[in-house]
Amino acid sequence: MNQDYIIPNSWSIIEEGFKPENIKSSESVFSLGNGAMGQRANFEEHYSGDTFQGSYIAGVYYPDKTKVGWWKNGYPESFAKVLNAPSWIGINVVVNDVILDLNTCKSVSNFRRELNMKEGWLSRSFIATLKNNVQVHVKSLRFLSISQEEIGAIKYQISPLNCDAQISFEPFLDGNIVNQDKNWDDKFWNILSVFSEKSSAFIEAETMKTRFKTCTFMHNQCTLNGVRVNPIFSEKNQRQKIGHKYQMSVDKGSNFTIEKIGGYTSDRKHNNVLLDAKSALEIASKKGFKILLDEQAKAWTKIWQMADITIEGDVKAQQGIRFNIFHLNQTYSGNDPLLNIGPKGFTGEKYGGSTYWDTEAYCFPFYMSTKSPNVAKNLLEYRFKHLEKAIENAQKLGFNSGAALYPMVTMNGEECHNEWEITFEEIHRNGAIAFAIYNYQRYTGDTSYTYSNGIYVLIAITRFWCQRFNFSEQKKKYVMLGVTGPNEYENNVNNNFYTNYIAKWCMDFTIDTLNILKDENIQTYNEVIAKTGLYQHEIDDIKSMSKSIYFPYSKEHGVYLQQDGFLDKSLTPVSEISSDERPINQHWSWDRILRSPYIKQADTLQAFYFFENDFSVDELEKHYDFYEPLTVHESSLSPCVHSIQASKLGRMNQAYEFYLQTSRLDLDDYNCEVHEGLHITSMAGTWMSIVEGFGGMRIKNGQLNFFPKIPKQWKSYSFKINFRGKILKVSVEHTKFSFEVSGDEPLTIIVNGKPTRVEPNYSIAS
């Protein structure tokens, strides 16, 4: 379970020693990305061992024909796959006619890999003895440029240690790529052209069906002992692959180096992918590797200035949080409102699509607090742009009059998912999308998005809920039948508390928003009413329905029930499951899981997280004590919410355990699946468990509140947040905490319930 091969370090992820069995895991962990593209940490040189090759361009996808055993009405026709793109990183290395391949070398020593998170680069070095007994020392450095998003760069250096050698670098572009994740044997790419121009080469390719046009490119340049050289050059053009060859006699001890600049343009952003590729390449190769690398370090410094969280006294915890923040920034930069945060980012293909409710429920607060407000707004705009598709999606399922059901998984607004119990029933996702609108408004104080666009999303979602509830003559209340809550270990249940609760909340928030809008801006209000046809009788119906929503409750236990009938289960705590049956999703049949009481991820407790002000701390404690012992946390999204609630209840040991689990989920490979890619969206939960959990940050009445706590394992921690134009740094130690605000104006915050004025550029401490 715990890989334990990543060396603890506060700023870097480091692996030492060459272990083929770790290759695929490390390819995930050491992944690079710059928001526009990303790639797994595949070797540049040929590797014949077990590997998962992956390089991805943000937003370039393929709608793979749906695969099911038994078709159900309403299933989508396709599932948008994250699409492996033509690869540009390859550099075959030939030493005296033998290809360098760590899988076949006589020996490999001093292998070291470092993902430097501070400056945003990946390095690798090793000494290898080839089959022909030539011993070489190799060092490579690679990054994907934050400042020039089409560009990545590699510096690859080899030095023969025990003899002079003929060495060739054979950098190439490769269009012969396949997806690991595919339903059928469809061809995903059509290669349009493959050609060289001097020391550059290009592959123009187009995705099938979606017809995204892309250009993959490279430019290469060699040096010997730091001096630019012109080795013997040749070129090999295959139908889907193009390679250059730079051959040189290299003396023992000399360093032969190639600097490869490559990357992608796509017609998502470029009118002419080839011309723009050429000009991007020209700019970058003029700068050269060194300047690009300096820019990279500066760009990451800027990101960290805002996003960093420091932890003193616990290097593994420090490494964990930075790893999470680093990957979140690699995945999504927030400057493109058509992109979103895929569950695996650029580190794998599993799950496909790019957008789940993870974005609104987990990622949104991180980007909102550590980036400019524009980034969070882009995430809201993303859903607004998909509103028409969400209305169509609901229509397919029999809803009408502008009701919207946002998809469970999507790339372009269309539903991709195809398990009926999820696709049609895990409808609570609609709630999180509405909640993000509220969350943004609460945090920024800015209602402009809500009134211009958000209100249409809210009305459409509210209409969906109103149609989805039905009146139970038995209960004399509105009930919601046949849903799947956040706990996917229950399917097709009735009256899931979380879903009913967030649905009612949506209805109320929509009506409240309309009332305020009516007061504040009658003209916009009238426009909204006219556009949506939401007249008074419908508003009255919504209000009246909202007052009669049914919530399952147990008087005996004093808790709301996850769903109808929950108490019929055998409520044996998780602690009594034999450890060789954990995780249960790998050991139990599906029906056994379904009829067990075990909870995959926070469900009722998720409602207590979103709507904590509606419940007392006593109530939280009761529900936490009822549900936590039944929770198996087999979703990456679970421990963070429990960590926040444990913090709130002052159960710091448990909060700390959950924190470690969430922050080092991938580094320590808790679920034995890191080789498939990283759990990107849950990484934002890690951030929340520090800022909202330990830091106790809340927004109430437009003000920042903190209830700082610290796990006993730590000496101190600090984080920064961007709040309404000010940067606030929060530092917490065991005996004191301090606040520091940027800019010219003071900021009044509430600390442990007491208003506290923080002067600009002045740190106050408790």
Place this chain on the structure above:
Amino acid sequence: MNQDYIIPNSWSIIEEGFKPENIKSSESVFSLGNGAMGQRANFEEHYSGDTFQGSYIAGVYYPDKTKVGWWKNGYPESFAKVLNAPSWIGINVVVNDVILDLNTCKSVSNFRRELNMKEGWLSRSFIATLKNNVQVHVKSLRFLSISQEEIGAIKYQISPLNCDAQISFEPFLDGNIVNQDKNWDDKFWNILSVFSEKSSAFIEAETMKTRFKTCTFMHNQCTLNGVRVNPIFSEKNQRQKIGHKYQMSVDKGSNFTIEKIGGYTSDRKHNNVLLDAKSALEIASKKGFKILLDEQAKAWTKIWQMADITIEGDVKAQQGIRFNIFHLNQTYSGNDPLLNIGPKGFTGEKYGGSTYWDTEAYCFPFYMSTKSPNVAKNLLEYRFKHLEKAIENAQKLGFNSGAALYPMVTMNGEECHNEWEITFEEIHRNGAIAFAIYNYQRYTGDTSYTYSNGIYVLIAITRFWCQRFNFSEQKKKYVMLGVTGPNEYENNVNNNFYTNYIAKWCMDFTIDTLNILKDENIQTYNEVIAKTGLYQHEIDDIKSMSKSIYFPYSKEHGVYLQQDGFLDKSLTPVSEISSDERPINQHWSWDRILRSPYIKQADTLQAFYFFENDFSVDELEKHYDFYEPLTVHESSLSPCVHSIQASKLGRMNQAYEFYLQTSRLDLDDYNCEVHEGLHITSMAGTWMSIVEGFGGMRIKNGQLNFFPKIPKQWKSYSFKINFRGKILKVSVEHTKFSFEVSGDEPLTIIVNGKPTRVEPNYSIAS
């Protein structure tokens, strides 16, 4: 919906006129079978239009790799497919160098097809004008021999009407066949050898994976105007196909005829498939077409003597019931305890597998009453042979100690199905398998199977139920969570009344059987206890659990509820669904169906059918009035049960409507799907709706009971049953009914509650 092109006729299914759009439907309706093999009514001559070619050998299957979108723990690795076998019926016909093809002829007239059910043959005739303007008259006759089960025979005759012509018959065997129903592109057959011997030819082939060896064969012989001739002969051997050619100059008006005898041997029954094919062919071709046809008529006369149901005054109803009885006999002869009754028989491939709970719940009574008791016993033995596999299947799902879960679909005892809500949850199937043991014992009075084998099945099933119930602290009763009842429009529900009821019944019946066995035969009892390890404490546990099973009940409505929470639904009757939304399974999304109250097939009412003695007629009426208006009958298995209950309640119009729906389901193509094959298993339900519905036949205390009723649309009806060595004929008219018993001894039966002595060979009338 209603095809309405089948001409009403009491003994034949007749189609007149050539309509390409009906081809695939007619290929199903006119299918032939003899229990050992079967085939769709494909044309012998080449047909280039839309067709579904199918020829099947009983018990020869292929385990096709499971296809699912999202794998769930516990899914089976494969789904046993009904396997299209090398075809032997083909005879290409070439007239003056132009191939006869009804799809490309200039005109086709006098097209007539007849399935003669009385004698068990299929004929076809037509006049066609070929592209070369030659007009020909064609007559063909085909049957699959009941008396020699490897053999089928075709007599194909052509006569040029407007000129002399060169005519070739090109009979062939074709191994180039594909399944319509397949998950992947697997190759299902390996062709081993293809060769001729004089006027015979053979294809030896083996199925992939399962390695069933088969031989497909033919022998041909030509006549001109009834006189045997030796036309110019040639042979064409392709890799997977072999053809012979018989060429002849035929004068205008002369009849050129080929008699083709063909069929299959398989190593399921034949040690040497080739030698046995040769000897079968020798026997058959020595007899020749005419004698084989006479034998066929005699064999069917024998079947009808026992199985026929007559209806006077309603030719469509008469045609319907004979069509059902005919196909049931074509599908399953009952002499092979390794075979069973597939949902499509030999008429299509959909659903795969061969055995569903349909066998025990619907087909069993038909075969038990119209065949020798051995046939019903074979159906029981079939499940006994699969007991170990059923125990393994339960183990996979986490059950232990000899608990058995029989598969939802199977060919060899292994589960094939792969929808979690069915595979893992539609577990009531176990109940029907136990019920058949009881049903056999009740009907035959023979307990020998129960004590020798059935008891082991009962104990294993009872153990499954005991583990599947759990105690609800809330209800202080045992509950069964997460099941799918017979109504598959509900998934993963709690406390399905039917499932809980039949589970409790199994437990009680098992204990009762053990008690009787203990009294009657302590030695066998001890053997059973020793073999199963079912000691007194477990018996006590079963008894005690059985007393505390929970059944959902509504005091307000006075009915048992289909499942927990049923009353939370909007209970709008089916009659209010707009007709353009019917059937709902073709118009509504799956989630909408699930949360609707609509019932696919009898569910609670199925319990009232199986266990009618446990409920009063008043209770039946209440439940019928509650559930019938919510039932959409979108399963072929639904109308028969409702018809029986409507009869019992004296609602004869409704009973008659349901009867028509069940008996002419395929003839009138109610569900627009007859082109995929016939609904074989529901055909037995049609028989039940006459015998048990209108006739009111029941077995009580070892005696036959009748409550004869008759729909007003009929003049009279009659049926026979084989009861404990006696054949009883029951005839019902509006004003009287009569009984006639075969053999030497009288039979006392109960008619409308009154004991009535029926003397041998003497008809008594009311």
